[in-house]
Amino acid sequence: MSIIDWNYRGLGNLRIGKELEVVIRAKVPSVVFIAETWADEARLQQIKRNIEFDNLFFVERNNRDGGLALFWRNSVDLSVDSFSPNHIDSIINKGKEDVWRFIGFYGEPVTHKRMESWNNLRQLHNKFNLPWLCAEDFNEIIRSSEKMGGSSRSQTQMQQFRYAMDECGFIDLGFLGPWYTWQKHFSAGHSIWERLDRALATNDWLLRFAEAWLSNHTCSEVVEAIWEAREVTDPAARVIRKIDKCGRELKRWERDHFGNIRNTLKEKRKELAEAEKEALRIELNFRIQELKKEIMDLVDKENRLWFQRSKELYTSANQTLCDAATMSIEKIISSDLNNQLGQEFTAWEVQKAIKEMAPLKAPGLDGMPPLFYQHYWNTMKHVGKEDYMVIKLDMSKAYDRVEWSYLESVMRRVGFTERWITLLMLCVKMVSYFILVNGEPKGMIYPTRGVKETLYHLSFSYFAQKD
Incomplete structure (x- = not known):
């Protein structure tokens, strides 16, 4: 399952709506969280139809600003637990063994209200003891290197965000792509860049030995081959050597079986685009269905490797x-x-x-x-x-x-x-x-x-x- 989080700052704009459709078609996510929709229910329902999603939950905008929206497909067992102008809290696979939690979050844009956001995070943390992914626009940086241009950010201000992250047990999942996620350009020629958007997760949402490996039978073959090999060494040292070798061989195996997922996804998405063009010509969509299933499987494997x-x-x-x-x-x-x-x-x-x-x-x-x-x-x-x-x-x-x-x-x-x-x-x-x-x-x-x-x-x- 893949998730897209995006601060669009205005889904009412038709051009932005079309851009969202292009991204959805390319990434094939199962869940989409949008902050600052600036849109009413009618427009959000139209967006849901355009991106071909099954479900929508939204928080109304305040006058013309704000607004949150969560879209998801029927293939995802998702239920919304709570919401506010700054978050939508959802439970994935509620009541099942693999239950976890996703929160789309939007930090207070006004500096003097920022502590309200961190206190909200703390309250959400104390509510459930579940694996937790929390993502989107926090409207704050955690270190000075995440800002370029403009006045320096207060160390106390950044520290308050770090305190909240630590109390919730969050780790920053990192990113691919541009370092800064927000920018503002002034007519005088200067600009400000900041990294305000990020994905945070708790310890139990992350893996060292990836569970995704166990879904592939060849993983067992690697372990069995190493463990059954005979070695003439001290028994205790033999076990240590075998576990160490398992680690090295499984890393090599992971590169061969999972390491090329991103490249494979890229190629499959290209194939999907071509298949859609072909379907328009011959009016048959069997190849599209096949490719979408392959892409969903690959995305699921990729997102289980943490x-x-x-x-x-x-x-x-x-x-x-x-x-x-x-x-x-x-x-x-x-x-x-x-x-x-x-x-x-x-x-x-x-x-x-x-x-x-x-x-x-x-x-x-x-x-x-x-x-x-x-x-x-x-x-x-x-x-x-x-x-x-x-x-x-x-x-x-x-x-x-x-x-x-x-x-x-x-x-x-x-x-x-x-x-x-x-x-x-x-x-x-x-x-x-x-x-x-x-x-x-x-x-x-x-x-x-x-x-x-x-x-x-x-x-x-x-x-x-x-x-």
């Missing part, structure tokens, strides 16, 4: 202070419990833990989240009978903001064995990450404590020998 956000914090602690702080803690762990914890992990326990994990959380440096292990568990289990298995655990809920040295001291005071403490600390400490600064990865960081749960997730690894 990447996951990862952003963390860290500090350090003094071990001596931690030991002193835990001095009064009494031993509560019994010998029976320690013996139980000291037993070897079974295949059933490992498999159960994997299946309970959220599919797209906690990817490691190899890029493989639980989805990869859940989908290919049987392949890995077969090899695991004689090797070691690498398991990824999302432990953010258990260790939010806890200093690692303090955690170790507490475990020792309550009576856990050194073997168990060593194993748990290995899980906790085997983590490093990049920080996304305004959407760009910066530096490798090795933390020394847990991370705030509501914003971040950690990925840990440990080795469990298979029976």
Whole structure:
């Protein structure tokens, strides 16, 4: 499914209406959101007929300005949840497993009212816990480089937008094409350019290991071929090597199978234009129907390929202070419990833990989240009978903001064995990450404590020998 968001500043203009029809015909979107329609219901209904869409929801203009419109096809299971002069909130696939949320947003154009827009975003964020895509004209920039010409933008003004983005868990999806999305030219010869339009998405709307891959059977063939290959190395190192090789080969496979989607789409759209000319001549549209279906499939695959956000914090602690702080803690762990914890992990326990994990959380440096292990568990289990298995655990809920040295001291005071403490600390400490600064990865960081749960997730690894 593809979406077009556009600030047209006046659909009442017949020339602009024709331009929209040309874009729709070329891009074949399933959903279209228009800001600043400057049009009444009659004109919007006419636009709906002209672009051959099935559904329309609109927010009326204020006098001659403003106005929002959302068009969508019957092929999309979309329902509008809420609206205002600045947004239309819709739910895609409501009540289904793959439910998500799309909001077309228009930021307040008046500077002193801009905070109303950010507070609106916060309220919308708190309303649902769903994968969320929010796009269109926010009427604000997030950094000075997004403006050229005119007076400098206030740092406080830009920071307020960044705060709202962070509280909503948004990442900027980036763009293709011109850097600036808005421009104004003055008769004196100078101009102002700004990037006001953007698409933002939450972490769970993005993928590191793309779910789209699993729709292609040759993806499984790549994984199985690598995993079943024999290597004469240390068992633990063998698993690490195979996962690393899976990552490299799947990237190569992705380039071959999905990397050319954009070029294929371009060619198919050219074919569609020619097919439409031919249909006018011979009065048969079978080729048009075939090409439209192929284009929709390609667009769907392209729009499922995203990447996951990862952003963390860290500090350090003094071990001596931690030991002193835990001095009064009494031993509560019994010998029976320690013996139980000291037993070897079974295949059933490992498999159960994997299946309970959220599919797209906690990817490691190899890029493989639980989805990869859940989908290919049987392949890995077969090899695991004689090797070691690498398991990824999302432990953010258990260790939010806890200093690692303090955690170790507490475990020792309550009576856990050194073997168990060593194993748990290995899980906790085997983590490093990049920080996304305004959407760009910066530096490798090795933390020394847990991370705030509501914003971040950690990925840990440990080795469990298979029976």
